[in-house]
Amino acid sequence: MPTMPPTTSPASLKNADLLTLASLDAAQIEELFITAAATKRDIAPYRRALDGKTIILLFEKPSLRTRVTFEVGPGKMGAKTIFFDHSKERVGARESVKDYGRNLERWVDCIVARVFSQDVLEELAANCAVPVINALSDSFHPCQALADYFTLAEKLGAKQGVKAGLARLRGFRLAYIGDGNNVCASLMHGAAKLGVQFTVICPKGYQPEPAVIEEARAMAGASGGTITISHDPGAIKGAQAVYTDTWVSMGDEAEKVKRMSAFAKFRVDEKLMDLATNGASGGPAPFFMHCLPAHRGAEVTDAVIDSPSSIVYDQAENRMHVQNALLLHMLGGV
Ligand code: CP
Numbered sequence: 001m002p003t004m005p006p007t008t009s010p011a012s013l014k015n016a017d018l019l020t021l022a023s024l025d026a027a028q029i030e031e032l033f034i035t036a037a038a039t040k041r042d043i044a045p046y047r048r049a050l051d052g053k054t055i056i057l058l059f060e061k062p063s064l065r066t067r068v069t070f071e072v073g074p075g076k077m078g079a080k081t082i083f084f085d086h087s088k089e090r091v092g093a094r095e096s097v098k099d100y101g102r103n104l105e106r107w108v109d110c111i112v113a114r115v116f117s118q119d120v121l122e123e124l125a126a127n128c129a130v131p132v133i134n135a136l137s138d139s140f141h142p143c144q145a146l147a148d149y150f151t152l153a154e155k156l157g158a159k160q161g162v163k164a165g166l167a168r169l170r171g172f173r174l175a176y177i178g179d180g181n182n183v184c185a186s187l188m189h190g191a192a193k194l195g196v197q198f199t200v201i202c203p204k205g206y207q208p209e210p211a212v213i214e215e216a217r218a219m220a221g222a223s224g225g226t227i228t229i230s231h232d233p234g235a236i237k238g239a240q241a242v243y244t245d246t247w248v249s250m251g252d253e254a255e256k257v258k259r260m261s262a263f264a265k266f267r268v269d270e271k272l273m274d275l276a277t278n279g280a281s282g283g284p285a286p287f288f289m290h291c292l293p294a295h296r297g298a299e300v301t302d303a304v305i306d307s308p309s310s311i312v313y314d315q316a317e318n319r320m321h322v323q324n325a326l327l328l329h330m331l332g333g334v
């Protein structure tokens with residue numbers, strides 16, 4: 001029977017919300033990763049951990065990974081999930097967000113919400129006693145960034161484990177090329193917490209929100225992480241992992257034509273990956289990362305996403321393991 005992970009410091013996550021990664025400290029992330037690694041190795045000891053818990057999923061936008069992982073994961077640990085399709089009527093349309101929260105807290109143990117506005121999440125969290133998890137908003141995607149850093153920690157830790165991998169993330173050079181929106185913002189928060197040297201490469205006008213850059217830079221002081229913003233694809237040189245995301249996020253569809261042309265020079269192709277490799281002076285080929293869904297031929301070529309250095313499906317799998325860990329710590333399952 002595998003040993004259960006320690007239950008000490010992350011107890012502070014009991015009943016916590018996860019609206020952005022800024023609310024987690026490095027020690028909590030480490031504990032989450034240790035639990036995620038344990039549940040990934042063997043879910044058997046956790047089969048009854050969330051017995052009797054009910055989690056509601058409120059989704060205003062489409063999803064494959066987030067919905068499936070938040071349904072399959074809790075199911076493996078004894079919890080029940082209810083899916084509410086809010087694609088036709090946004091949260092807050094039929095009754096106020098405040099009343100929504102005040103009702104839901106009477107029946108469910110956790111709210112997982114994918115919404116347009118971050119304000120809806122803030123308002124839900126302010127008006128209900130149960131944990132609220134951001135399953136993506138226009139501004140942040142914290143569950144994605146947690147899975148991404150967990151994946152890197154697994155790769156870097158190899159046989160020595162995720163804790164060793166986390167230590168190796170300090171000073172690790174991660175370059176994000178594309179739109180500086182939700183996924184990028186959460187990666188930036190994570191970089192600041194974990195000591196990663198994070199470079200955002202984007203067209204002018206698509207950089208992350210100045211307030212988020214400032215917040216991340218302020219948080220990075222303690223970890224030694226750095227946040228660099230560039231508009232030059234050449235800044236990819238030396239990156240140990242290259243990350244991209246769609247050029248047209250959910251909600252940005254009306255700007256598709258403008259965006260396709262603005263981002264055309266920011267495609268991740270073999271030439272760009274070579275540039276990253278060469279800058280790393282003979283080190284291993286950089287990892288290719290993507291939150292998915294990918295638009296093959298747009299932000300990334302088939303050759304790159306299908307290459308041996310692509311870890312995109314590991315990222316997708318790990319969404320479930322880190323979210324399982326989150327739920328276990330938030331709902332008192334460990
Ligand atoms: N990466 C991610 O959140 O995927 P979905 O939009 O399919 O949930």
Ligand code: NVA
Pocket residue numbers: 136181182183245246248249250291292293
């Ligand atoms: N930036 C993308 C992420 C999808 C997971 C979007 O918001 O559509």
